[in-house]
Amino acid sequence: MSDDADRHAAKMAKKKAARDKIMATKTDQKGLVIVHTGKGKGKSTAAFGMIFRHIAHGMPCAVVQFIKGGMSTGERDLILAKFAEECPFYTMGEGFTWETQDKTRDTEMALAAWEKAKELIRDPANSMVLLDEINIAIRYDYVPIADVVEFLAAEKPPMTHVVLTGRNAHADLIEIADLVTEMELVKHPFRAGIKAQQGVEF
Numbered sequence: 001m002s003d004d005a006d007r008h009a010a011k012m013a014k015k016k017a018a019r020d021k022i023m024a025t026k027t028d029q030k031g032l033v034i035v036h037t038g039k040g041k042g043k044s045t046a047a048f049g050m051i052f053r054h055i056a057h058g059m060p061c062a063v064v065q066f067i068k069g070g071m072s073t074g075e076r077d078l079i080l081a082k083f084a085e086e087c088p089f090y091t092m093g094e095g096f097t098w099e100t101q102d103k104t105r106d107t108e109m110a111l112a113a114w115e116k117a118k119e120l121i122r123d124p125a126n127s128m129v130l131l132d133e134i135n136i137a138i139r140y141d142y143v144p145i146a147d148v149v150e151f152l153a154a155e156k157p158p159m160t161h162v163v164l165t166g167r168n169a170h171a172d173l174i175e176i177a178d179l180v181t182e183m184e185l186v187k188h189p190f191r192a193g194i195k196a197q198q199g200v201e202f
Contacts, residue, residue, distance in 0.1 A: 029159070030158060030159065030178070031156060031157060031158055031159045031160040031161050031162070032161045032162075032178040032179055033152055033156070033161075033162050033164070033176060033177045033178050033179070034047075034050075034161060034162065034163045034164070034177065034178065034179045034180075034181075035135075035163075035164050035165075035169050035173060035174060035177045035179070035180045035181070036163065036164070036165045036166075036181050036183065037135055037165070037166065037167060037168065037169035037174075037180070037181070037182055037183070038167065038181075038182035038183035038184055038185070039167060039183070039184070039185040040182075040183030040184045040185040040186070040188075041183065041185075041188065041201070042183045043165040043166065043167075043183055044075075044132050044133070044165050046181070046183075047130050047132065047163045047165050048063075048075045048130070050128065050130075050161075050163060051063060051075075051079075051087060051128065051130055054086075054087070054127055054128050055079075055083050055086050055087055058086070059127040059128070060086060060087075060125050060126050060127055061086070061087045061126055061127055061128040061129065061130070062087060062088045062089070062090070062120040062126050062128075062129050062130070063076075063079070063087060063088070063089045063090065063129075063130045063132060064090045064092060064113050064116055064117045064120065064129070064130070064131050064132065064134075065089075065090065065091045065092060065093060065113075065132045065133060066092060066093050066110055066113045066114075066131065066132060066133045066134045066136065066137045066142075066143075066166075067093040067132075067133035067136050067137065067166075068091065068093060068132065068133060071202060072202070073202040074198070074199065074202060076089055076091065088120070090113070090116050092109055092110075092112055092113030092116060093106075093109055093110070093113065093133070093137075103140075103142075106140070106142055107141075107142045109142075110137040110142035110143050111142065111143060113134075113137070113143075114134075114137075114143045114147070114148075117129065117131050117134070118151060118155070121151075121155070121156055121157070121160060121162055122155060122157070124157045124159075124160065126160060127159070127160065127161065128160070128161040128162070128163065129160065129161070129162050129163070130163045130165070131162065131163065131164045131165070132165050132166075133165055133166040134148070134164050134165070134166060135164060135165060135166025135167060135168060135169045135170070135173070136166040136167065136168075137166075138166075138169075138170050138173070139166075139167075139168045139170070145170045145172050145173065146172075148173065149172050149173060149176055152176060153176060164177075
């Protein structure tokens with residue numbers, strides 16, 4: 001081996017030893033409250049990635065969609081067609097709020113979705129429950145943030161993961177979460193006149 005290769009190998013060995021030492025201290029497990037928020041694309045996409053990981057590992061999970069009721073999506077169609085037993089999927093909204101233009105109806109639908117979400121989270125058989133676009137329902141006061149925070153703190157089973165997606169996550173939700181990721185918008189084709197595309201956005 002050359003001197004450069006030797007130096008690289010020694011550097012990587014030292015890095016591995018340090019990493020192994022850190023990993024040896026990480027022994028706890030718990031059900032996480034996970035928040036995906038921000039203006040960038042990828043919040044629901046990343047959340048469904050974890051749902052598909054659960055399905056692949058044979059771990060029961062469930063999805064409640066709070067807003068996206070009016071359109072077919074690839075992830076919903078695939079889960080309903082192939083994995084309905086492993087992952088019950090509930091589309092409880094009727095579309096984006098600017099399309100329905102009926103706050104009373106939107107509130108009723110969001111509260112019904114929240115009741116279904118609580119039922120699924122309480123069930124210890126579910127390892128993960130995804131609450132897709134709940135942050136939007138909270139932002140528009142369809143679902144009270146105090147109820148969400150209190151429920152997650154008091155009633156979520158210790159080993160159940162709950163994933164909450166949508167822009168503008170409430171500060172109180174961020175405060176109690178274990179993992180928060182903010183998707184930052186750098187560039188988006190919509191601004192260049194390109195509409196949402198099948199297989200990319202839905």
